[in-house]
Amino acid sequence: WNLCLCIAVSSRIHFTASESAQHPPDCRQEYSQWSSCSSPCGVGLSHRVSNLNTQCLPANETRLCQLRSCDTVASPHEHAKHHHVR
Secondary structure (H helix, E strand, O other): OOOOEEOOOOOOOOEEHHHHOOOOOOOOOOEOOOOOOOOOOOEEEEEEEEOOOOOOOOEEEEEEEEOOOOOOOOOHHHHHHHOOOO
């Protein structure tokens, strides 16, 4: 097996090693761009279509992604806009 899923928690770049699968010699490797991450924070999913597989057939691929952590604290300015202090 040549399968790996690596996730960089604080990065927008993620890699799945499924691309290292053996391809038929006459296969022209084609793939779409990865979609945007399904979640603005925390773990989400990204999709693409590729033929990077042993049959050289189009297939949907999914990977985990994380743009940023969801536990970021709002700045005092942002907090003041939503809470009126008297």
